[in-house]
Amino acid sequence: xxxxxxxxxxxxxxxxxxxxxxxxxxxxxxxxxxxxxxxxxxxxxxxxxxxxxxxxxxxxxxxxxxxxxxxxxxxxxxxxxxxxxxxxxxxxxxxxxxxxxxxxxxxxxxxxxxxxxxxxxxxxxxxxxxxxxxxxxxxxxxxxxxxxxxxxxxxxxxxxxxxxxxxxxxxxxxxxxxxxxxxxxxxxxxxxxxx
Numbered sequence: 001x002x003x004x005x006x007x008x009x010x011x012x013x014x015x016x017x018x019x020x021x022x023x024x025x026x027x028x029x030x031x032x033x034x035x036x037x038x039x040x041x042x043x044x045x046x047x048x049x050x051x052x053x054x055x056x057x058x059x060x061x062x063x064x065x066x067x068x069x070x071x072x073x074x075x076x077x078x079x080x081x082x083x084x085x086x087x088x089x090x091x092x093x094x095x096x097x098x099x100x101x102x103x104x105x106x107x108x109x110x111x112x113x114x115x116x117x118x119x120x121x122x123x124x125x126x127x128x129x130x131x132x133x134x135x136x137x138x139x140x141x142x143x144x145x146x147x148x149x150x151x152x153x154x155x156x157x158x159x160x161x162x163x164x165x166x167x168x169x170x171x172x173x174x175x176x177x178x179x180x181x182x183x184x185x186x187x188x189x190x191x192x193x194x195x
Contacts, residue, residue, distance in 0.1 A: 007052035013089030018053040037068040051108040062192035072121040
């Protein structure tokens with residue numbers, strides 16, 4: 001039985017890394033007495049997968065996670081048990097059936113971000129968005145590569161004190177790096193995915 005569970009990660013939980021989050025989820029299910037399917041091989045691991053990893057220090061809402069269960073359990077019972085055993089700042093908010101062949105990595109590529117910053121920083125981000133091209137240069141396996149980030153910005157809305165944008169297979173950090181922004185100059189929150 002495969003389920004897709006959505007969770008919010010806030011408060012002190014934003015400082016948990018991606019790998020530690022996977023381990024924490026495994027412990028939560030073990031404490032809740034819910035048996036998970038494991039991979040085969042020398043070091044079996046629970047069949048838990050997440051979409052795009054959440055950056056350290058980043059709040060996230062409506063994050064999807066796929067989990068394979070051994071037992072058929074009512075969704076309400078699963079939600080109650082795992083929330084009862086979760087630390088403060090990690091809340092499971094929704095659960096749904098999903099086909100075994102479904103894949104988070106291909107179904108959830110567009111993330112909606114909220115970026116809070118000073119008006120000066122928001123001006124710079126808006127100016128960047130208005131450019132025809134945003135060429136990022138980086139080294140990959142020792143080779144210099146260029147890519148245009150502009151087509152990955154699917155929507156861009158500015159409000160008082162923040163910008164909301166939908167990005168395809170890209171973190172806003174690529175834009176922040178382009179503008180040479182320090183981490184102290186903005187606050188970034190993941191609001192969910194567009195499918």
